[in-house]
Amino acid sequence: MENLLSKVPDVLLMGPGPSCVYPEVYKALSAPTLGHLDGEFIRIMDETKGLLRDIMNTENAMTFPVSGTGSAGMETCFVNIIEPGDPVLVLVNGVFGTRMSDVASRLGAKVTTVEAEWGTPIRVEEVRKAISAGTSYKLVAAVHAETSTGVLNPVDEIGKIVAGTDALYLVDGVTSLGGLPVKLDEWGADLFYSGTQKCLSVPPGLAPCSFSDRALKALKQRSSKVPNWYLDVSMLANYWEGAKRAYHHTAPINMIYALYQSLLTLAEEGHENSFARHKQCHEQLVRGLEKIGVELMVDEPARLPMLNAVKVPDGVDEESVRTRLRSEHNIEVGAGLGPLAGKIWRVGLMGHTARPENVDRFLDALAKVL
C-alpha cells in the first residue's frame, strides 16, 4: 500500500494555525515515549508547568496542558465552572467569542453577550455598561486575539472592570500566547486557555490552561459534579499537582515533550524578543502589502501582529489565489470565516513562521499570483 507520508510536502504555514514547527520540536516529538507515571516524565511535566507559568505571567499552581486542542481548553474552562442557570457574559466579535457563547449555552448557562462588529475590537465602555446593568455574572469571557478577524481585544482594560465584581474572568489566549505579552495575574484572569499550534509552533494537540485559586474554589463549591469526566480539573489536579501523582487518563507524552521543547526554545530566545520578532514581521508585511496596493481589514491599534486579515482586492477571486499560493508556491494562507468568507485572507505570522524571509517569500508569491 502506498505510504502517503513519504511525500508530505514542506509547506510554509502562513494560515491561522498550525504554524511552522521548530526543527527541535519535531525532534522532541520523536523522543522515546516514557510511561505517564515515570519519574523522569513527571520531571518534564513539572518543568513544563513552570515554563507555562513564566510565559503566562502567573503564579497559578494549576497551570498545565489539557489533553486536547485549543477548543478542548475552552471546553475545560467552561465545563468546570458553569452549572445550569449560571449567568455568563461573553464578549463576541468573531468566531471564537461566538463559540464560547455556544459552549456555555450547551452547559445550561444564561448567556448575555456584548458584541462588536467583526473586524473591530470590543468596546470597554459597553462592557462596563453591561456589567453595571444589574445581573451578577458568574463568569465574564473575552478573547485576547480573535483569530477569525485579526483583532486584538483590550483584555487588560476589561479585566479592571471585571475586578470590581464577583465574576470570574476567562481569557482565550489561543493565538496570542508566545507572540504577545500574556499577563494573567496583572489582568486578573482566573481562567485561561491557549493552543500549541499558533505562536508556540508545536503541532496541534494540547491546550495550555491556567486556573486561579478563585477558579478552583468555584469548582470546589459546585453543587453538581462536573458533567465531563475527561476534563474535570479536580481530578486532573491529582495527576498534575501534588506529591503523589494519581493516574487519571494517559497523558499525551510525546506532545508534552514537544510543548516543553517549544517553551524552552522561547525562553532561550527571550519572550520579549519573540514579541518583537512578531511585531517586526507584521510591519514588514504591512509595508509590503501597501506596495502592491493590498489593504488590511483591521485598523490600528487593534491589529494583531500574528494574524493579519488581508482584504481581497476588488475583482479578485479569493479561493483561486489561495489555491494557487498553495499549489504553485507551497504557501498556505487561511480563508475568511462566516461573514468574512470570500472577503479576506488570513495571513498568519505565528511562532517559527514569523521570520523576515518568510514574509518576503509570501509577498513575492502574492504579487506573482495577483
Added chain:
Amino acid sequence: MENLLSKVPDVLLMGPGPSCVYPEVYKALSAPTLGHLDGEFIRIMDETKGLLRDIMNTENAMTFPVSGTGSAGMETCFVNIIEPGDPVLVLVNGVFGTRMSDVASRLGAKVTTVEAEWGTPIRVEEVRKAISAGTSYKLVAAVHAETSTGVLNPVDEIGKIVAGTDALYLVDGVTSLGGLPVKLDEWGADLFYSGTQKCLSVPPGLAPCSFSDRALKALKQRSSKVPNWYLDVSMLANYWEGAKRAYHHTAPINMIYALYQSLLTLAEEGHENSFARHKQCHEQLVRGLEKIGVELMVDEPARLPMLNAVKVPDGVDEESVRTRLRSEHNIEVGAGLGPLAGKIWRVGLMGHTARPENVDRFLDALAKVL
C-alpha cells in the same frame, strides 16, 4: 537551562500502556505539519478512516480518531447519546467499567450495573437477566479487554443479547484493538472507542472511535444539544465526512500521521499475524513465569494476551520490585489499581512490545530482582 529531553532513556514499556512505539511511527510523528484543511492531509484522514474500518471490521462511515486520549473516546460515546434520565446498563468488572458508570452518571443517566468480581469476566447469563428485568435501556456498555485486571469479556455473546432489544451497544476496545480481533459489525456494536497507546503502538493522544448509523440516528433524535461542543459528533462529521470539509477544531495533525503509519504497519504485518504474535508472547510469558513459580491472577479462558495480571508472590514487596525493574533494568511494568493495588503487577505485551526477545528480557530481569 538544562534540556531534560536530551537524556530521555529508552525504556521497555511493559506496563498497561503506553507501549513501545514502532520506529516508523516516531518518524511519522515528525513528518512536516500540514494544514488541517490541506487536500493532502485530507487524503491521509480518508486513508486513516479506511484503515480503522478494516481493523475494526465495520462498514460504519463515521469511523475516525477523536482528538484526545482513550478516555476522551469514552466521553465521546456517552455524551453524544445520553440525555438526562436515560436508562443505561453498564457491565463492571474493573476500573474501566467503573469509569463508564461515572461518565454516564455525570451526564444524568440512570445507571444500572451488572458486576463481576475483579479478575473474572462478566457472566452472560447475568446480562440476560438484567436486560429481561423490564427496563428498556437506551444503551448497554461493555469493556472488551479490562486493562485493570487482564480479563477478556465476552462482548460477542453480550452483543447477541443486546441485539434482541432496542438498546444501543457500546464496546470499549482501548486495550484490544490491534492485539485481538475486533468485529464491530458482527458483534452488533453501535459505539466503539479505543486508544492509540496500547496495541497500536502510537504514543497516547488519540481515541479511534466508530458510530453506527443507528447511533448517529439516536444522536440526531436528541431533544437537547450535545452538552460538549468539542466532542459533538454531528459537528465532527462535517470535518471527517462528506465532500466539503468544514473546520471544527484544528485536528492533531502529527498524531494522525502517527496513527496512519501504525495502521499501515499493522496492515502490512497482517492483522491475524499481529494477533498470533500477541498470543505467542503471552504463552511464552506464562511458561516463563511458571518456571520461576509466579502465577497469573486470571483463569483461562478469560486471560488477555496483551495485559497479564501477575500475582505478587507472598512476602514480596510489590513496589520495590517494580521500582528495581525500572531503575536497574529499564523495564516498566504497571501496578495494580483499586482493590488490586499491591497484589498484582500488570505486565503489558502490547503492539511493538509483544516480541519474544522482550519477554525473555523481562523474565530474566524479574528472576534477578526476585
